[in-house]
Amino acid sequence: MSQLFRHLPSTDRLLSALEDDPLAPAVPRPLRKDLVTEYLDTLRAAIRDGLLTDPEELEPERLMAGLHALLRRKGGPRFTRVLNATGVVVHTNLGRSLLAPEAMEAVQQACQHYSNLEFDLSTGKRGSRYSHVEDILCRITGAEAALVVNNNAAAVLIVLDTLASGREAVVSRGELIEIGGSFRIPDVMARSGARLVEVGTTNRTHLHDYENAITEETGVLMKVHTSNFRVVGFTKEVTLSELVPLGRAHNLPVIEDLGSGNFFDFAHLGMGEETTVQRSVASGADVVSFSGDKVLGGPQAGIIVGRREIIEKIKRNPLNRALRIDKMTLAALEATMRLYLDIDEARLRVPTLAMITASAQELEAKAVQLAETLRNRLGKAAEVDTCPGASRVGGGAFPERDLPTTLVRIRPMGCSVDALKEALLATTPPLVGRIEDEHFALDPRTLAHEEFEPAAEALAQAIAQAGA
Known part of the structure; x- marks a missing residue:
């Protein structure tokens, strides 16, 4: 056994062999050294356990194949293609939506060069990053104004924090969904400072349930699209078109969380009715929020559209600074939205829609x-x-x-x-x-x-x- 231990090459010898080996996987030198040490420790354990008994197997040339395999397995990036x-x-x-080629090109340009991220080229002064996507989002959805944050949970958080912090948010019990990773709508609402008021039952909620819950403490009336489940059978839900007039009558904003919102009407493909963002805006919702990286097929983002007066309030919320998107998201989102200006082109070019x-x-x-x-x-x-x-x-x-x-x-x-x-x-x-x-x-x-x-x-x- 001691003879076998003496045949083990040194760490430096294996590192030198890797430096001269064109087939060795590219691994940063500090990590490569750690993996060589780990490999030698494995060989020592094999010698002690009697699994390795032939000194010739310990020649550096014989060890390189196993070392290559370890470098490939542990030396590469943890975040990888699948x-x-x-x-x-x-x-x-597995990463949700794939980006269109136009969006990937836009991200590369944003990373490779300086940009007008917050620079107004018409005045030469500081500008707003949201101006690059606000007009196009309004054109597609029919909304008066728009804002983008880093995901839809953040969108719901900042909307409620702006409109209902310290006040009540009225929502149907059947719409208190849990989304992936055990994140629940009631938990997000609680973090916003809004006090949840549940109305109706799991399977049936009526307009009078909302009306009876309205008090001087009410801040918003809220709908949450149950995108990840369905309640069927003896059911009743209040539509947005029903809820909006109630909100108007009591001077209360009506907000809708669409979750996985979309601009494409899938009904004619036989996939059933799925609310579009345009339909929610047309129904009169004051604020509509939805994800950018689900059915929409863009980057991770929480998109907020609605009435200008309310969107401006949300923009001024200090949370907006913490939740804002970066230049890569902005570039990918604008490129994706440009494709949606021609819905037939979007169906071909946006990978999610095409699939x-x-x-x-x-x-x-x-x-x-x-x-x-x-x-x-x-x-x-x-x-x-x-x-x-x-x-x-x-x-x-x-x-x-x-x-x-x-x-x-x-x-x-x-x-x-x-x-x-x-x-x-x-x-x-x-x-x-x-x-x-x-x-x-x-x-x-x-x-x-x-x-x-x-x-x-x-x-x-x-x-x-x-x-x-």
Whole structure:
């Protein structure tokens, strides 16, 4: 054992070998040194446990393959690309919406060069960052004014803090939703300083429930779009069109949190009624808030539109400084909004819209092509076929609606489906799919054509690893 320990190369020797090795993964030197030390500690443990007994295995040339593998596994960025084959378009855990090429170009320009972020080119004086998107948001939604903060929870927070801090916010009990990560609307409301007043019941709320709750302490009447669930059966809800006149009669602002708001009317695609931002504004809501990075298909942002008088109050709230968006978000949002000026162009250019509205025929053709790519790469290592399946919009939108698709199913020969799924999390890039009917399934709705080959390579790596 002592002889084996003496054969271990030094840390400096391995570091020098990596410096001269063109195949070594690029890792910052301090981290590379830590990983070399970790690798040597692993070898020492293997010697002590009797798992490593041949001195020749400790020659630096023999150790490089294992060291490369460790550098790839632990030396790269923690935040990395993932291939999404789940069929969930707005996948919260996988980064939500993908940006359009125009938005990505705008972000690059904003990062690479100085800009007029808060500089008015017409006067040469300080300007407002919101001016770059306010006009276009108003044009699309029909609102008088607009403001953007860093996400929709922040939007709800600053709206309530401005209009109802220390006062009451009246909302239907059936709309007190919980969103991802255990964030609940009542908790956000409490942080704003507003006092929650629940009216109605879980399944039925009437206009008189709101009216009976109004007192001198009432600050706002609020609606929350139940985007991530549905209550069906014996139900009744108060529409925005009903609530607005009540607010006007009592001089109370009516606000609506749309959650995953959208500008595109999906009803004609057979996906059911889903409120658009334009419809909420037209119904007379004083303030409407919604996310930029869900069905809208833009960057993470909380967009607030509504009456100018109220939006100006929100802009002056000191919280606005803490919640404001940065130049990258601003650039991506403006580029995305410009696409929405032509809704037909947006449907083609905004990836989220394109994926949601892809036809069953398109997806069947993609599945056939993906299956052929996999068969050519995997050979006899797996059986590959296709079958009808269902995708989801995700992001809390259309929770009860399946989108028809064609799945590509893989049954590996040398390992279990569960082992394959786990091994795919360690490939470069990782591939995330789902298990259905004893198969590992890929949904082409959320895989771009250019991702077919990387997906096939990931599967080949994972099958070999899981079956080893």
